[in-house]
Amino acid sequence: MPLTLHHMGLSQSERIIWLAEELGLDYQYVHHKRDPIFAPKSLKDLHPAGTAPVMEDDSSPVTGSKVVLGESGAICDYLIAVHGNGRLAPTPKDGATYTHFLEWYHFANGSFQPTFLRIMMTRGADPSSPVVVSTMAKLDQHLTMINVRLAETGAYLAGEDLTAADIMILFSLTTMRGFIPVEYDTEKHKHLLAYLKRVSERPAYQKAMKICEGEEFEPLIGAKVELCSIMRKPTL
Ligand SMILES: N[C@@H](CCC(=O)N[C@@H](CS)C(=O)NCC(=O)O)C(=O)O
Structure with missing residues (x-):
């Protein structure tokens, strides 16, 4: 499964899981526990922003290689455009x-x-x-x-x-x-x-x-x- 979506408990990354479910995407889910309220090391290791959400696309059709994105809006735009056929984003x-x-x-x-x-x-x-x-x-x-x-x-x-x-x-x-x-x-x-x-x-x-x-x-x-x-x- 090339897409991995990282969520941290009670955080903005719930958006990305919801988007993926609305779009019917196939993805691997990874849950990160807050430490104690901030991002744990497991999340900081994924992206320099060290925040949730993070998305990994192992073989991106855009770059032909692995893409790792932080920032909810960027992840939404990417998933909609690259894997969602433009759905949920009026033009x-x-x-x-x-x-x-x-x-x-x-x-x-x-x-x-x-x-x-x-x-x-x-x-x-x-x-x-x-x-x-x-x-x-x-x-x-x-x-x-x-x-x-x-x-x-x-x-x-x-x-x-x-x-x-x-x-x-x-x-x-x-x-x-x-x-x-x-x-x-x-x-x-x-x-x-x-x-x-x-x-x-x-x-x-x-x-x-x-x-x-x-x-x-x-x-x-x-x-x-x-x-x-x-x-x-x-x-x-
Ligand atoms: N603007 C970023 C904000 C990300 C963000 O701040 N996420 C919070 C969770 S709601 C976080 O990871 N906080 C933990 C920390 O900063 O250590 C986005 O929308 O992705």
């Missing part, structure tokens, strides 16, 4: 769906996930400090943008169908909340909550989350969430 011939796709696909890791990282970095800071106030205002703005867009489509970010934009953003809207317990408002964020339920009913998403986090794992799709166990350890 200019799809009209407005394409322009929406482009914006949300890049918003996911370019703006939205960094907002969560900013919140993480300001944990414990004075809630009235300008940096915390502006970060929380940014989160509120982003959640409103997402909710408004989902009210427009009634389905997915780019339009009627799931695209890689949804696959890129979902980690931040769900599993990331195990690290930063952001709550959603059942009225203000109702379209967002309906979207999370919609996604969670997709067989490929369900299968991917079981592969990544085990049979018992419940995706964090509700309005309220709790910190994941690794964040509850008193040493952290």
